[in-house]
Amino acid sequence: MVNPEEAGLQVLHRLKSTDPPIWLAPNPSLSQETRAASLHLFSSLKPFSPKSPFDHLLVDGFDAEQIWQQIDLQSQPLLSSLRRELRRFEKDPGEISNLFGDGEASEGKGKGRGGGGGDVKESQRGNIDDLGGVGMEVDGFDEIDEDGDSDEEEDGEEEGVEDRGVEGGESEEGEEERNDGGIEDKFLKIKELEEYLREDEAREYGLEDATKKNKKEKKVVTSDSDEEEEEEEEEEEGDDDELGEFDVDDEDDEGKDKLGIRYEDFFGAKKKKVTQRKPKSSDELGYSTDDDEEEENGADGNKGNHNLSTHEKELLDLKAKIEQMEKSNLEPKTWTMQGEVTAAKRPKNSALEVDLDFEHNARPAPVITEEVTASLEELIRSRIREGHFDDVEKPPSLPTKGPREIKQLDENKSKRGLAEIYEEEYAQRTSLASAPLSFSDELKKEASLLFKKVSLKLDALSHFHFAPKPIIEDMSIQANVPALAMEEIAPLAVSDAAMLAPEEVFAGKGDLKDETELTQAERKRRRAKKKRIHKTAATKRMAKKGRETAANRSEGKEE
Amino acid sequence: MEPLQSPASMDVEAAPAEPNLPAKPLFAPLKAHEMSDGRVQFRKVSVPPHRYSPLKKLWMDIYTPVYEHMRIDIRMNLKARKVELKTRRDTPDVSNLQKCADFVQAFMLGFDVPDAVALLRLDELYVESFEIKDVKTLRGEHLSRAIGRLSGKGGKTKFAIENATKTRIVIADSKIHILGSFANIKIARDSLCSLILGSPAGKVYSKLRAVSARLAERF
Numbered sequence: 031m032v033n034p035e036e037a038g039l040q041v042l043h044r045l046k047s048t049d050p051p052i053w054l055a056p057n058p059s060l061s062q063e064t065r066a067a068s069l070h071l072f073s074s075l076k077p078f079s080p081k082s083p084f085d086h087l088l089v090d091g092f093d094a095e096q097i098w099q100q101i102d103l104q105s106q107p108l109l110s111s112l113r114r115e116l117r118r119f120e121k122d123p124g125e126i127s128n129l130f131g132d133g134e135a136s137e138g139k140g141k142g143r144g145g146g147g148g149d150v151k152e153s154q155r156g157n158i159d160d161l162g163g164v165g166m167e168v169d170g171f172d173e174i175d176e177d178g179d180s181d182e183e184e185d186g187e188e189e190g191v192e193d194r195g196v197e198g199g200e201s202e203e204g205e206e207e208r209n210d211g212g213i214e215d216k217f218l219k220i221k222e223l224e225e226y227l228r229e230d231e232a233r234e235y236g237l238e239d240a241t242k243k244n245k246k247e248k249k250v251v252t253s254d255s256d257e258e259e260e261e262e263e264e265e266e267e268g269d270d271d272e273l274g275e276f277d278v279d280d281e282d283d284e285g286k287d288k289l290g291i292r293y294e295d296f297f298g299a300k301k302k303k304v305t306q307r308k309p310k311s312s313d314e315l316g317y318s319t320d321d322d323e324e325e326e327n328g329a330d331g332n333k334g335n336h337n338l339s340t341h342e343k344e345l346l347d348l349k350a351k352i353e354q355m356e357k358s359n360l361e362p363k364t365w366t367m368q369g370e371v372t373a374a375k376r377p378k379n380s381a382l383e384v385d386l387d388f389e390h391n392a393r394p395a396p397v398i399t400e401e402v403t404a405s406l407e408e409l410i411r412s413r414i415r416e417g418h419f420d421d422v423e424k425p426p427s428l429p430t431k432g433p434r435e436i437k438q439l440d441e442n443k444s445k446r447g448l449a450e451i452y453e454e455e456y457a458q459r460t461s462l463a464s465a466p467l468s469f470s471d472e473l474k475k476e477a478s479l480l481f482k483k484v485s486l487k488l489d490a491l492s493h494f495h496f497a498p499k500p501i502i503e504d505m506s507i508q509a510n511v512p513a514l515a516m517e518e519i520a521p522l523a524v525s526d527a528a529m530l531a532p533e534e535v536f537a538g539k540g541d542l543k544d545e546t547e548l549t550q551a552e553r554k555r556r557r558a559k560k561k562r563i564h565k566t567a568a569t570k571r572m573a574k575k576g577r578e579t580a581a582n583r584s585e586g587k588e589e
Numbered sequence: 590m591e592p593l594q595s596p597a598s599m600d601v602e603a604a605p606a607e608p609n610l611p612a613k614p615l616f617a618p619l620k621a622h623e624m625s626d627g628r629v630q631f632r633k634v635s636v637p638p639h640r641y642s643p644l645k646k647l648w649m650d651i652y653t654p655v656y657e658h659m660r661i662d663i664r665m666n667l668k669a670r671k672v673e674l675k676t677r678r679d680t681p682d683v684s685n686l687q688k689c690a691d692f693v694q695a696f697m698l699g700f701d702v703p704d705a706v707a708l709l710r711l712d713e714l715y716v717e718s719f720e721i722k723d724v725k726t727l728r729g730e731h732l733s734r735a736i737g738r739l740s741g742k743g744g745k746t747k748f749a750i751e752n753a754t755k756t757r758i759v760i761a762d763s764k765i766h767i768l769g770s771f772a773n774i775k776i777a778r779d780s781l782c783s784l785i786l787g788s789p790a791g792k793v794y795s796k797l798r799a800v801s802a803r804l805a806e807r808f
Contacts (some may be wrong), residue, residue: 447703
């Protein structure tokens with residue numbers, strides 16, 4: 031199979047040698063050549079690609095798009111496998127040395143790139159994060175190109191590819207090593223950092239930006255057709271713009287095809303947008319506008335009109351927003367915005383879906399949980415223990431004046447006659463006699479008397495000196511007072527001036543015996559005597575009563 | 590005649606020297622006996638049947654102050670069932686007879702002798718009588734209840750009023766007699782009337798307290 035290889039190589043050479051301006055105009059010969067070249071490349075890569083339904087590229091009579099599809103089919107799985115290998119080598123650079131030792135086949139497998147030179151560059155590009163190494167990218171691009179150019183002419187296609195790949199890899203690695211030597215250590219790995227950042231951004235911006243990223247990734251990829259050429263140039267032009275704008279879009283490319291520009295990237299999104307807009311138009315305003323905005327942004331971007339500046343894009347967004355809002359204003363408002371709405375005016379059960387806000391003036395009833403009950407009981411117990419109750423207490427009235435003597439109404443028949451009462455009153459008025467003591471005064475007098483007696487006794491017990499008994503003025507008739515009262519110098523306790531004869535103290539009869547000292551006969555005698563006295567008294571009383579009743583009856587008769 | 594005429598015919602102008610005119614007459618106060626031209630005055634007090642036996646029992650207590658102190662003759666006419674009073678020659682004052690008659694009358698109304706004796710000793714005491722129907726027309730049970738309200742349990746309401754107002758009250762069926770000075774009678778009467786009209790005893794007590802306190806303060 032040398033001839034086809036040689037033919038392919040020759041074609042590639044020729045392609046390479048053509049001037050760039052020739053690519054601008056559609057040239058049938060050039061297209062033929064490119065077809066042949068792509069066919070060759072396809073077949074050369076076929077052993078490496080894991081699953082490819084085509085043995086060789088079907089080029090005759092096929093459209094550019096169809097050819098492209100075929101290439102895509104082959105290259106996609108190839109690309110993913112290559113990426114995996116690359117990552118593996120990134121993590122473990124030691125293996126690369128093994129590869130060198132193993133031979134070109136393995137190298138080729140490990141480092142082989144799919145598609146054309148553009149693909150190689152593409153994959154390299156994809157690996158290096160934009161954030162980290164834009165400069166690196168560019169450098170890589172240049173170096174790879176140089177290497178590729180130098181090698182291609184000398185070696186075979188595969189070798190060239192491999193070498194290029196290797197050198198590219200080396201150069202890439204060298205780049206990496208060179209660049210990383212200053213920054214990286216075993217702690218910080220820029221690759222990992224880049225990967226993480228990519229993933230994070232993918233999460234943040236979502237798949238919608240993937241389309242933008244895809245578009246960006248397509249910059250470098252070239253295939254065989256005229257479109258590819260155009261796209262290449264367009265992409266090259268758009269490179270700078272997109273690098274500036276969509277720095278963060280790099281991550282999503284890993285999810286999609288890095289190699290080529292895809293139909294969906296240009297036209298598919300538009301359809302999506304169109305289809306998505308319709309269901310979303312029924313949603314609420316804000317939500318739909320946001321989506322639409324994003325869609326529109328994506329679509330506008332995806333249209334490939336890089337002619338629009340940022341400002342123009344913003345204007346477009348605004349316009350879309352305004353349109354949306356005006357449209358919604360023309361429509362009748364939703365029932366929640368209509369002010370007073372009765373049940374008839376709104377759809378059934380719609381109030382359940384809306385979060386209605388009521389002002390509840392009453393405090394909501396407390397939920398009685400076990401903790402609440404326990405806390406209450408604890409409070410009650412503590413209060414009982416302390417004796418601290420919230421009883422209503424009467425405020426203490428200030429004693430501005432003495433307590434008024436409440437006159438007690440005597441409800442008994444007065445013992446003194448009316449005449450005596452008036453006599454007393456008259457005497458009072460003419461101040462002959464002192465004011466009569468009221469009931470409370472008498473009580474007070476009695477109380478003070480008792481207290482004096484008690485205090486006298488206590489003083490006698492406690493004091494060392496003798497205090498004579500106080501004189502209580504009492505008008506009473508004493509029978510056994512001596513006729514003459516002589517002055518005594520002897521102290522009261524010793525003197526016998528107030529001495530009384532035994533008869534004066536007690537006048538009793540005969541031999542007095544206590545109840546316990548009596549004999550049986552004597553006790554009987556005493557009882558009999560008592561009975562006799564009682565009997566006579568009773569008979570006297572009965573007689574008296576009889577006489578009275580008889581007298582009354584007689585009197586009654588008389589009257 | 591003469592003494593009467595002379596002041597009338599006397600001239601004011603001719604004051605200084607008139608030895609012709611007799612000296613100013615001096616009149617000793619008239620004795621009770623002489624007042625009605627030497628005629629004896631009588632009073633007769635009828636005795637109600639329910640006071641007959643008390644009169645018999647307490648006759649001496651009535652007789653003594655009347656005869657001894659007031660110098661009035663007193664006797665009981667059994668046939669006519671009347672107590673008769675008569676002035677004596679040595680009755681000091683003409684009003685004694687009336688006082689004695691009031692005293693006996695008070696006893697007949699139902700007052701005790703020691704209370705009625707106050708009439709003899711003090712001038713300003715009076716006896717006022719009125720009926721329940723004067724205050725409010727009550728019949729049957731209402732009347733009985735009113736009487737009960739007036740007396741109170743064991744007579745305590747009556748005694749309370751008596752003690753508070755320094756009067757004596759006698760409730761005889763539907764007749765009420767009050768003995769005391771004028772102001773005190775008024776207070777007692779007001780209390781009794783309020784009781785008849787239906788106010789509870791407690792309310793009457795509180796009013797009594799207030800009034801009697803005020804009365805006591807005055808002196």
